Structures are given as structure tokens and as C-alpha cells.
Amino acid sequence: MANPYAGEVALVIDGERQVLRLTLGALAELEAGLQSDSLVALVERFEGGGYSARDVLALIVAGLRGGGWQGRVDDLMQAEVAGGPMAAAKAAAELLARAFSLPGDAP
Template sequence: MANPWAGEVAITLDGVAHVAKLTLGALAELEATLETGSLVDLVERFEGGRFTTRDVLALIVAGLRGGGWQGTPRDLMTVEIGGGPVEAARAAAELLARAFALPGQE
């Protein structure tokens, strides 16, 4: 379902698969919601394992919205993310990696 070559990541919410992608608009929305720092700071937090659950949630919401989902962060408070918090963090990191990967990198 998700095309990794197009920067897409599959995320399951309440048993329903969704495609997430950090489009330019989604990245702009994400940057606006970050409480501290820039997108580069966010990448560095993930690379260093210093990310927060707020970082994960912001990335998941931005990615889902980039994939066409119309929800809000509040909507994710009551859904079950397939794989739980660990899978959510992995998907968030993968979204970041795919958004900034050069063609041919993966």
C-alpha cells in the first residue's frame, strides 16, 4: 500500500491502514507545531534517541495529513496505533528519513 520510493509510510489506526507522507505542506505544518527548534533539531533528536512522545505525535499527524488524512492530534488520543508506541516511533523516524533521503538512498 505505501510506496517507500515516494516517501510513504504505512500507519494503522484502529485496524485501518493509512498512508503517511511528509509533503512540503506537511513539513511546514510540522515546523509550525514544534515547540522548540527547527526540523533539523527534530532530526537530530531522533538520530540521538532524544525524541519525545510529542515529537512522535507531531510527526505522525503531519505525515498522515500529508497522506490525505483529515484528523487532528486530538483524534489520535483515542485510536489504537498498530504496533503501539514502539511502532509509532519507528514510523515517525521512517517518515523523517524518507522525507530527507536523496534519490537512490534508503
Template sequence: MANPWAGEVDLVLDGQRRVLKLTLGALAELEVALETGSLVQLVERFEGSAFTARDVLLLLAAGLRGGGWDGTASDLANADIEGGPMAAARVAAELLARAFAMPGHPK
């Protein structure tokens, strides 16, 4: 079960509940994977509902690895996410918000 106070979010992936967390290493990995743009631009895209499926995929993959998963973005692209693309986007947005929330104030 995810701990929102620690910036964690749950996602059911291939029938198994996983915990996602954007650790410093996961954030650095995400910056590299984005290739262009910054994390600030990613946050702005989510705030403005202008994010892409690629943004969601990379964000979830980084968060899953921050939570201990050893898969790749390619593995995630072929996985079954409970709730489908809309749930994936919601979890990605929640994960991003929690990563940058003030301590003691989970989003």
C-alpha cells in the same frame, strides 16, 4: 500500500492501514506545531534517540495529513496504533528519514 520511493510509510490506525508522507505542506505544518526548534533539531533528536512522545505524535499527524488523512493530533492521540508506542516511534523515525533521503534511495 506505501511507496518507499515516494517517501511514504504505512501505519495501521484504528484497524485501517494509512499511508503517511511528509509533503512540503506537512513539513511546514510540523514546523509550526513544534513551536520551538527546527526540523533539523527534530531530526537530531531522532538520530540521538532523544525524541519525545509529542515529537512522535506531531510527526505522525503531519505525515498522516500529508497522506490525505483529515484528522487532528488530538484525534491521533486517542487512536489505536497497531504495535503501540514503539511501533509509532519506529514509523515516525522512518517517515522522517524517508522525507530527507536522496531520490532513489529509500531508507
């Protein structure tokens, strides 16, 4: 079970339940992958509803890595996410919110 107080979010990918978490290392990798954007810009895009599929994928990959996943981005390109793109976007938004909230304030 995902622990929201630890910043964890659950997502079912290819029929397997995965626990995602944005650790400091995962956030650093995410920031490097965004190239010209900052994490603040990413948060603002999610808050304003202006995020892209690329943003969602980058967050899911970072969260998976923070949860111990050893895969590659290419492994997710054909993966089936239970609930589809909306479930993936919701999980990505929850990851961001939980990474930047105090314990007890987690959504």
C-alpha cells in the same frame, strides 16, 4: 501499499491502514507546530534517540496530513496504533529519513 521511493510509510491506526507522507506542506505545518524547535533539531533528536512522545505524535499527524487525512490531533489521542508506541516511533523515524533522502537511498 506504501511507496518508500515516494517517502511513504504505512501505519495501522484503529484497525485501518494509513499511508503517511511528509509533503512540503506537511513539513511546514510540522515546523510551525514545533514552535521554538527546527526540523534539524527534530532530526537530531531522532538520530540521538532523544525524541519525545510529542515529537512522535507531531510527525504522525504531519505524515497523515501529507497522506490526505483530514482529522485532528485530538482524534489520535485515544487511537490504537498496531504495534504500540514503538511502531509509531519507528514510523515517525522512517518518515523523517524518507523525507530527507534521495530516491534509492530510502530506508
